[in-house]
Amino acid sequence: MAGPARATRPAKRRLLAAAATVLGTVLLTGCSSETTEQWKRLGLPEAASDRTEAVRSLWIGAWIAALIIGVAVWALILYVVVRYRKRNDEAPKQVRYNLPLEVLYTLAPFAIIGVLFFYTVEHGNQITRMSGTPQHTVNVVGQQWQWTFNYKEQVNGQEGVWETGTLDKPAELWLPVNESVHFDLTSPDVIHSFWVPSFYFKLDVIPGRTNKFEVTPTKTGTFAGKCAELCGLYHSRMIFSVKVVTRAEYDQHLKELADRGQTGAAVGGKDATTIPGHGEQEGGK
Incomplete structure (x- = not known):
């Protein structure tokens, strides 16, 4: 058998x-x-x-x-x-040390x-690394629990335009393709973390401190962004999208923000403890 x-x-x-x-x-x-x-x-x-x-x-x-x-x-x-x-019942040779090993x-x-x-x-x-002569500057404000983007550009004679998101409508960050962008990261409340996975870059957003980095988008499209630091009750909703577009589309978007009256800068300080879009305090009922 x-x-x-x-x-x-x-x-x-x-x-x-x-x-x-x-x-x-x-x-x-x-x-x-x-x-x-x-x-x-x-x-x-x-x-x-x-x-x-x-x-x-x-x-x-x-x-x-x-x-x-x-x-x-x-x-x-x-x-x-x-x-x-093991080949037999004999004990192996014992040594105190092996210097080369x-x-x-x-x-x-x-x-x-x-x-x-x-x-x-x-x-x-x-x-x-940062060039020192970026073509654009964006101030990113991370706050509980959404993002605000301040574009430091001259638009319709106004110095700067901004846009922000809510829990129901996450923010959009618009960037021109193949042009360098300098980012200033600030927070009015707790530590957040600004992360765009497709940029292969992540940097913390710390209260009382301005962190900086520079990047040049190289591909048009829409890319996901998120907060990578546990920052409170609605951390999981602290998402945004990055729209990398042509320079003409970028300029047009900034003009639309100016036409809406979103000029100047929004720092997110006075409403830092308010749930954006809900009007409730953190932990409130």
């Missing part, structure tokens, strides 16, 4: 291999083109700014380093398991940390 049983094992293996191949093919072909592209980016969203290449390079490089280290560690584990497996596993982590630190600082400097 052992002979026929052994003979069926190769057939079972071939059947399992064929089934795995078919299943893998079905799963891969079932992915949309967007999902396939995201797999290539290792989960990163669609890129839409000039800072994305530095972040993408650091992200992919970190995964490659982790893969190399993981393979090396597992290879060493498997080598030790096979090479020093101790030097290796002491210095290797420092070398890995040093390389990762170097590239993190190098890419971080690229991501946070």
